[in-house]
Amino acid sequence: MFVIFGAAGHVGWMSAAALRRAGREVRAVVRHEEQGGPLAAIGCEIAVADLNDAVSVARAIEGAHAVQMLCPLPRAHADPAAAMRKMIDASVAAVRAAAPPRVLALSDYGAEHPDRTGITTLFHYLETQLRTIDAQLTFLRAAEHMHNWARMLPMALANGVLPSLHHPLDKLFPTVAAEDVGVLAAELLLDTSAPQTSPRVVSVEGDRRVSALDVARTLAEVSGRPVVAQEVPRGEWATVLRHAGLGDHHARLITDLYDAHNAGRIDVEAGVSERRFGATPLAQVLAALLPGVSATAAR
Template identity: 75%
Template sequence: MFVIFGAAGPVGRASATALRRAGHPVRAVVRDRTQGAALAALGCDIAHADLNDAQALARAIDGAHAVQWLCPVPRAHDDPAAAMRATIDAGIAAFHKAPPPSLLALSDYGAEQPEGTGITTLFHYLETRLRGAASSLTFLRAAEHMHNWARVLPVALERGVLPSLHHPLDKLFPTVAARDVGELAAQLLLDGATQRPHATPRIVSVEAAQRVSALDVARTLQELSGRPVAAHAVPRNEWNAVLHGAGLGERHARLIVDLYDAHNAGRIDVEGVSERRFGATTLKDELAALLPRAAGVETRARSVE
């Protein structure tokens, strides 16, 4: 039995789908009962669990021979770092109560660094706490997800300006599609389920075959939409205001600011000891998939005005 946490999200859903297509039994763990229908249609067993309830998590992984764990950053929480650390601690308690033979944890580029990387420091905490929690342990570190651009696509389509916190605009950075992360995770789960126990975690990094810049994102969006789109580097002193305007609280905004400061200083990248894998999805593929929804958001926004 493969147990997938975060199965309703794009990464977990891709993992569950790949495993079910290969004929493997999957238990999909979701927080909201309404999220289970599509996964049940794939043939998944559905488990509901509060991610902060160690007992519920232990029940969800009972009998598993491999577990995929995703610990989400709680966007709406006043103190997302404290909330995520509490969720990580609950997961650790569950894994010690019902140790899975094989465990894959979804992590981030830069997770080897203990400080100064904003949100990524939470994945350092996750990796540090997880060591020793399973006989076979894999950290799958993903580059920045391409679908993060969905948040600003309606603005870019309406105003012709793509705001970016990546500075300078021509700086290349790694990205990856969520489905590529999920499908690779499924492959690694299958590997881990057949591997012998080992003392040190396996570290795998995944990104798309080509790195991109904010200029590349704007050019690709212009090509796909047929509308003029220019990349705009949001001035550093305006970042907090922009993030607050997007609905982020003070502490969450601070985590994002620190993350992009680290990105722009070249501190977020592949650790030399990791295995490198590359996803097949291109930036153009991902933006083409995101555009219809972004155009719909833009249309609805105009109708309200």
């Protein structure tokens, strides 16, 4: 049995679907029962669990041969970092007690750094806690997800300006499509062909690096509207993020993350990671996001 946490999300769905295509039994773990319908339709067993509740996590992984872990940032919480660490503690305690043979954790570029990387520091904490588990561990560190630009699209399409915290605008950075992460995660869960060190660290990004200028140019091409990238001045980051609805703690996580990005600290860990590359282009991801933006604008 392969247990996939966060199975209703972009990455989890692709992992569950790939494992089902390979003929494997999959238990798809979701937060709310109504999220399970599409997963049940492709043959998944559905489990409902709250990552803050070690008991429900333990039930979800009972009898698992392999577990794919996802601990998302609780964006709506007043202190997302504290809430995520609590989630990690509870879920890792459950996995430690059950001791499934294989565990794959979805992590981030830069997770080797213990501090000064904002949100990515929390994935360092996740990896550190998981190292206490007696299992074959894989840390799949993904570059910035292309889907993250979704929250900027309404503004960019309405005003023709794509705000960017990536400085300078022509700086190339790694990015990846969520579907490529999900498919690779399934491949790694199925890979028992060679002896592995534990933890096995694998990085994944797209086949080419992009800049904020590239993102704006691509968005203009797929939308048919003029879009230009614009640096958000460093001194205005916190104000802009708070105006976007983020609390002070969440805004600090974002500003610390992009400070680290712009300093070149969010990248592949030299000499440690196996490197993999996704094939989904940025244009395909942005084009798929546009109908959702149009539907929101129409309401």
